Amino acid sequence: MPRRIAIVGAGQSGLQLALGLVGAGYAVTLVSNRTAEQLATGRVQSSQCMFGTALETERALGLDYWGESCPPVEGISFAAPSPDGGDAKAIDWAARLDRPAQSVDQRLKLSEWLREFERRDGRLVVQEAGVDDLERLASEHELVVVATGRGELGGLFPRNAERSPYTTPQRALGLTYVRGMEPRPGFSAVSFNLIPGIGEYFVFPALTTNGPCEIMVFEGVPGGPMDCWDDVRTPAEHLARSLELLERFLPWEHERCAGVELTDANGILTGRVVPTIRQPIAQLPSGAPVLAMADAAVLNDPITGQGSNNAAKSAEIYLERVLAHGDDAFDERWMQQTFDHYWLGYAQWVVSWTNAVLAPPKPHVVTLLEAAQEIPSLASAIANGFDDPRTFYPWWFDAEEAGRVIEAKRAQAARGLDPRELRNALGQFATGVTVITARADDGRPVGVTANSFSSLSLEPPLVLWCLARDASSLPVFRECTHFGVNVLSSGQHHLSRLFATSGADKFGGAAEVRDGPSGVPLVEGVLAHFVCRNVRQIDAGDHVIVIGEVEHYDAFDGEPLVFHSGSYRITTRHPELDAS
Numbered sequence: 204m205p206r207r208i209a210i211v212g213a214g215q216s217g218l219q220l221a222l223g224l225v226g227a228g229y230a231v232t233l234v235s236n237r238t239a240e241q242l243a244t245g246r247v248q249s250s251q252c253m254f255g256t257a258l259e260t261e262r263a264l265g266l267d268y269w270g271e272s273c274p275p276v277e278g279i280s281f282a283a284p285s286p287d288g289g290d291a292k293a294i295d296w297a298a299r300l301d302r303p304a305q306s307v308d309q310r311l312k313l314s315e316w317l318r319e320f321e322r323r324d325g326r327l328v329v330q331e332a333g334v335d336d337l338e339r340l341a342s343e344h345e346l347v348v349v350a351t352g353r354g355e356l357g358g359l360f361p362r363n364a365e366r367s368p369y370t371t372p373q374r375a376l377g378l379t380y381v382r383g384m385e386p387r388p389g390f391s392a393v394s395f396n397l398i399p400g401i402g403e404y405f406v407f408p409a410l411t412t413n414g415p416c417e418i419m420v421f422e423g424v425p426g427g428p429m430d431c432w433d434d435v436r437t438p439a440e441h442l443a444r445s446l447e448l449l450e451r452f453l454p455w456e457h458e459r460c461a462g463v464e465l466t467d468a469n470g471i472l473t474g475r476v477v478p479t480i481r482q483p484i485a486q487l488p489s490g491a492p493v494l495a496m497a498d499a500a501v502l503n504d505p506i507t508g509q510g511s512n513n514a515a516k517s518a519e520i521y522l523e524r525v526l527a528h529g530d531d532a533f534d535e536r537w538m539q540q541t542f543d544h545y546w547l548g549y550a551q552w553v554v555s556w557t558n559a560v561l562a563p564p565k566p567h568v569v570t571l572l573e574a575a576q577e578i579p580s581l582a583s584a585i586a587n588g589f590d591d592p593r594t595f596y597p598w599w600f601d602a603e604e605a606g607r608v609i610e611a612k613r614a615q616a617a618r619g620l621d622p623r624e625l626r627n628a629l630g631q632f633a634t635g636v637t638v639i640t641a642r643a644d645d646g647r648p649v650g651v652t653a654n655s656f657s658s659l660s661l662e663p664p665l666v667l668w669c670l671a672r673d674a675s676s677l678p679v680f681r682e683c684t685h686f687g688v689n690v691l692s693s694g695q696h697h698l699s700r701l702f703a704t705s706g707a708d709k710f711g712g713a714a715e716v717r718d719g720p721s722g723v724p725l726v727e728g729v730l731a732h733f734v735c736r737n738v739r740q741i742d743a744g745d746h747v748i749v750i751g752e753v754e755h756y757d758a759f760d761g762e763p764l765v766f767h768s769g770s771y772r773i774t775t776r777h778p779e780l781d782a783s
């Protein structure tokens with residue numbers, strides 16, 4: 204008998220998880236407060252620009268129905284007006300994304316996904332779910348996931364004050380879907396404009412219910428001149444107000460809008476969001492626990508355009524955790540660990556970056572944005588950080604690190620090498636992924652992700668891997684007597700991301716770890732462990748080659764995690780060579 208799971212909320216995360224689970228043979232009940240028809244014809248709720256990694260999670264489930272018809276977003280551009288006013292820009296740069304982004308209007312996407320859910324024999328219940336409904340669902344299902352986004356039901360989950368620095372909205376939002384806008388020169392992009400002290404405006408191509416369009420997003424500092432939607436009564440007034448703002452603050456964006464019209468009367472939205480992180484588990488009055496997902500647990504201001512990306516990534520992690528759980532009970536421990544995988548390995552970094560962008564920019568951030576005009580690889584790093592904000596650590600947050608990154612990229616540019624292009628070329632070499640672990644003198648475990656692992660010699664049995672010279676764990680790997688190599692299996696990509704993130708709480712529970720021979724921490728669920736004596740290190744460029752002699756090893760069945768061309772992959776036998 205298939206396992207029974209209920210999901211409340213048919214948004215980006217709820218539908219993606221529901222479709223993944225029905226595809227894997229689970230009996231899924233999805234509660235939506237809107238029918239597919241109501242989703243399709245209602246008001247827009249978001250601008251939903253999704254970057255490469257999030258789109259990949261949809262493709263993996265066969266849900267990318269709009270890959271051909273949706274205009275690509277090929278890059279990010281950044282501009283800030285000159286303090287002297289007029290048409291002059293103080294900062295102006297653009298960089299291409301490694302993989303194009305896409306924005307499919309959620310009215311189109313979610314209504315079609317909901318129909319697909321029913322076609323795949325999912326059970327749809329249309330109602331505004333309340334606590335009594337959750338009780339009923341909890342009594343009939345083994346797991347209840349609440350994915351109600353910004354809906355009131357999320358209030359069931361207690362606010363985590365420590366993780367939520369803001370108690371009031373930090374921006375007044377305005378969304379305007381238009382067509383007829385002049386494309387920006389060069390390549391298509393999210394054109395991000397920062398008007399210090401007043402707010403931000405970004406605009407990008409998208410696909411809406413009646414064809415291609417551009418989505419304008421206004422983020423006004425509360426009480427300032429871009430916090431100006433309260434007296435707007437009609438869609439026509441909303442468009443007129445949007446154009447007035449552009450004419451006044453961003454003349455170069457206004458120039459693109461001579462021929463624009465609204466896509467439809469529902470292509471507008473105004474509102475405010477209080478960025479809020481919640482506890483992931485709520486107890487119903489009966490004592491039954493329910494688990495929050497995506498915005499219901501981790502709600503960001505849209506300023507960095509991360510919400511639906513986060514939703515897709517959390518749905519991917521929750522899906523994997525359910526599939527990997529076999530027949531075991533979905534108890535509170537499993538729920539907390541599932542959320543921790545998402546929070547510790549990914550979401551916490553997105554939240555702190557987004558909250559930093561909401562605050563007035565620190566001087567070193569202004570320096571970074573200015574330097575990106577001169578250093579294309581820095582512009583590229585900032586643009587591509589939108590796909591994975593963990594890459595902003597630590598340099599977005601630390602003046603010294605920012606200076607170091609600027610100098611390193613400037614030096615590379617002077618040598619005529621584009622580091623991103625070089626990295627892309629090197630990324631054509633597919634590798635497995637390992638986490639290398641050791642114990643510091645004080646007993647503290649350390650771990651880093653490495654795909655530079657290689658066998659070196661069979662007699663004696665030697666392996667090698669390479670560690671960046673600026674890695675905070677380098678002193679430990681220089682001093683430790685032993686280290687462990689953990690070869691990750693296909694489902695462990697979240698651990699790869701977690702152990703690749705500087706400053707993350709890597710041993711906080713997201714990875715199951717035990718002590719191996721010589722006290723080396725070993726990660727569970729991997730394909731192989733090698734416990735190595737630390738025999739030699741060789742300095743080479745900005746890395747150190749670490750050589751170890753294998754003293755113990757274990758190998759387990761399973762499929763490997765593969766890294767190729769900047770993406771995680773799984774292997775399949777070659778069809779031309781494997782006739783059996």
Ligand SMILES: Cc1cc2nc3c(=O)[nH]c(=O)nc-3n(C[C@H](O)[C@H](O)[C@H](O)COP(=O)(O)OP(=O)(O)OC[C@H]3O[C@@H](n4cnc5c(N)ncnc54)[C@H](O)[C@@H]3O)c2cc1C
Pocket residue numbers: 211212213214215216217234235236237248249250251252253330331332333350351352353354355356376377378420472474496497498499505507508509510511512513514
């Ligand atoms: C102005 C604006 C611009 C944005 N721009 C971007 C962007 O450019 N890029 C980006 O990635 N993200 C963006 N976002 C955020 C993004 O839309 C959300 O983060 C994302 O959709 C969250 O997914 P979710 O699954 O958590 O919730 P949602 O997609 O919000 O889905 C929740 C669903 O649950 C339903 N629901 C609520 N309560 C109940 C209930 N009691 N019973 C049944 N159903 C219920 C809702 O109607 C909804 O259908 C933006 C948001 C806003 C407000």
